[in-house]
Each structure stands twice: as structure tokens, then as C-alpha cells.
Amino acid sequence: MTWWEQLAIFGAGIAAGGINTIVGSGTLITFPALLAFGIAPVTANVSNTIGLVPGGVSGVYGYRRELAGQRARLLRFGSASLLGGITGAILLLILPPAAFEAIVPVLIIAALILVMAQPRLARWVKERRAADIRPQSEHGGLILYVAIFLCAVYGGYFGAAQGVLLIGLLGVFVHEDIQRLNGVKNVLALLANAVSAVIFTLTADVDWRVAALIAVGSIIGGQLGAKIGRRMQPTVLRTAIVVVGSIAALRLLMA
Secondary structure, eight states, X not given: OOHHHHHHHHHHHHHHHXXXXXXXXXXXXXXXXXXXXXXXXXXXXXXXXXXXXXXXXXXXXXXXTTTTTOHHHHHHXXXXXXXXXXXXXXXXXXSOHHHHHHHHHHHHHHHHXXXXXXXXXXXXXXXXXXXOOSOOOTTOHHHHHHHHHHHHXXXXXXXXXXXXXXXXXXXXXXXXXXXXXXXXXXXXHHHHHHHHHHHHHHHSOOOHHHHHHHHHHHHHHHHHHHHTGGGSOHHHHHHHHHHHHHHHHHHHHHO
């Protein structure tokens, strides 16, 4: 791997760390970059998952103020994310690589649709809250718990736009400030990624140079996302994600 390829992966890690903290679709930046440099899809996915964990920690730390007073909520939802992340990681390991290569283009396209629909989803959540006068469970009930588990299964298997799914679910089922829910989203995504990363470290083929480059970059990106990322134009950010993700989906479909 040439020095400029390593620099590009490092830069993709910075972008993904920031995007994950703000929106939750950073994999749509790093995964296509790894494919572009000839890394096998499953190895790219495993190495990317491991590399993004430190960025997740960085993003959670950046949102530490919003997480204050949410310990019970984090414990409840966190157990669903851990169980789902383990399930998704095991599915990635036991299914043949051909299955991953066949499924991932569909997952990427679905993730891109979610990213594009995110503003409309946010407006719908806001309108629903304004119109709903019924008291809601502080923790969203069993339906939300199961939905978070399923999101984490997806996160452990691939995970692009997992954060978009999570923030949409939390916004619908839990009455809370959106920034505090974004902090919860960051923790839940981190747990699913971290537990799957541990499994991958012990059992899968990891490109440790790639994982290290993404890790260092995503740490920087996580802090940038927490501090200044909210000032970015959302339209520009979503457009970049959609363009890069579309290239990745086309590359896999044409392989």
C-alpha cells in the first residue's frame, strides 16, 4: 500500500469518525475507500469495524454532557445493542463471503435511502411529538428494545447508517431532547461495533494497518464531529455520503 493510499484511508477515517458522531453513516465513506484499494469486501468490513471503534469512543466522550442522567436508559438499551452486535458478528463469520458480497450492495442502497430520507424523518418525528399528547414510556417499551436489538444485528454485520436508524427509533419512542438522544445513539452504535470488533479480532482476517489508520483518523473525526460538525451544511454532508456510497454499491454489483 502506497503512502498516498494510506493517507487517503486516514482521511476517510477522519471523515467517518465525524459523520458517525453527527449522523451515523461513516462506513459509507471508509468501506468504499477500502474496496477502491483492492481489499476484499469481508476483510474491509472487519478491519473497518475495528478501526471505527476508537472513533466511537471519541464521539461518546464528546457527547458526555448530553449523556448525564441517562444511566438507566443506557443500561437498558445497551444490553440490546450488545446482544444484537454479537448476533450480527456471528452471522458475518458463519455466512460465506459470497453471501456478504451479495447482501451488502442491497444494504448500502438501503442505507443511502435512509441518509437521504433523514431530514424528512426528523420532521416527521417532530410533528408526531407535537401532535401526540399520550404519555409515553420513559424507555420506549418492548417494541423499541427489540428494534434496537435488530439495529445492532445489522450493525454487527455491516452497520452503515445504523445511527440513522437508531436516532429515528429513539425519536419516535422516547420523549427527550434530540441532542440527548443523539448521545444515546452514539453509545448504542459504539456498543454494537465494539462487541463485534472483539469477536473479529479473535476470529477473523484483519488488515491491522488499515484498522490502525482508520482508528487514528476516526478519533480525530469523533472530536471534530462533536465540536464543530453541527455547523456543517447537512445537504453537503448527505450529498457526499450518497455519492461515495453509490460508487461502492456499483462496484460490488459489477464485481
